[in-house]
Amino acid sequence: MRTIKEITASLKAAENIEPWMEEIKQDERTAVQKAWVQFQKRLEKKREILEEHRKKMAFDASFLPHIEALVAGVDEAGRGPLAGPVVTAAVILPNYCEALLGINDSKQLSKEMRQGYVEQIKEQAVAYAIHFQPPEVIDTINIYEATKQSMVESITSLQIEPDVVIADAMSLPIALPQHSIIKGDAKSLAIAAASILAKTARDEYMEMLHDQYPQYGFHQHAGYGTKQHLEALKQFGPTVHHRKSFEPIKTMIHQKG
Template sequence: MNNLTINQIKSQLAKVDSLSDNMLQALANDKRKGVQLALKQRIHQLQVTAKLRDAFFKRFQYERTFWHQGINYIAGVDEVGRGPLAGPVVAGAVMIPRDFDLLEVNDSKQLSPKKRAELAPLIRQSALSVGIGIMDNHVIDQVNIYEATRLAMKAAVDQLDPIPQRIIVDAMQIDVPIKQVRLIKGDAKSVSVSAASIIAKVYRDHLMDEYARKYPEYDFIHNAGYGTKKHLAALQQFGATSIHRISFAPVKNFVKK
């Protein structure tokens, strides 16, 4: 390795994909500071990737168990938007293949908006099928948020093709004739549910960005309909919009008669 330049070594290090690669050990004896810095950086990158991979495969345990049983089509289902004062509740349903390898797919709440936006199209490209269910504020007001969420989840599952043989869902029961595994905090325990949570979150955030242009006073671009201080102040000053959930407190107190 001593006959290689530092830039050449950096190029070689970029191809190393395992902490057990002999090249890492060989470079440990290189006295050049530039080489040691490049080696340290690459080892750190590999350690981060290894940690991501370990956590990823741990979240794959439910899917792997079903696949081992010969159950090939498994859907993860999750929702976003149960708590906001405005906008719809959105559910995502995703069926992923056995070779799904987007290591960064995790509970959408643990990811930055930028990372979610990057992952959503990649999930769509990799998935066997993706469904989106939307129940607006009017449905929420009519049937309550819990039932609206169940309806959104059913709508998302009904879009899947092929029909899933099993569903992994985040702590809900969906009204479909398919066996279901209900997981508390399922979006952090199942890759399929994690993927569904990202799809739903990105979709709903896009909707709320559109509403932000229509109703700029309510700051939806930053709060996605949740009851922030600025949002509540706008409610008090301007009243509820056509997308507010009038059955939710404190929205009902600001509905203009």
């Protein structure tokens, strides 16, 4: 009889149900049954991820006007923070891209997982582009218009023109056929990939700002209005990277005269 350690190791290494596992089902040892349950849960999770991936691929394909057409997914990161740019990305993936299994809305992934996907996305992409919209533009034309403008810049910066654009909850002033998708980063593989590129690029930028302004803690809150950030603003005032049209910075500047 195989030892519990041997069985556990074999189940951890297995990727599918195999004939030798029949004897595992009949093994009454508690530890073996526990390992068998864990293996089944892992397979079920893998199946769910694969099914979700197929749904995302089919969703993107549903917008293609013909089989060789290309769809660009567009998303943003950083509309809400008090400091730093809003960052947008446009990504064209190969149709039915099997390689990016597990990609999801960037907010649903850990920092480590997003970082791991970035290089995969860039390697698999037919084309991608990232655009940084600075605070001064946000303050001049408002965050909504600044985000739209940045998305357009991302699309026009693509080395290959897509046949259709799908954007996360945004209608854009472009001549290309487009669709605005509510919660698109959870439905579309291309939008999810754009979400990851935008979020990762912005996080890296905010970590760079932290090196210049360590007193604000940008590496921890990425410019969002946390208690730590608000206290730093009261003590040190806003930097050139803060959005002066956003509260409470707008009031702080007004009170200073």
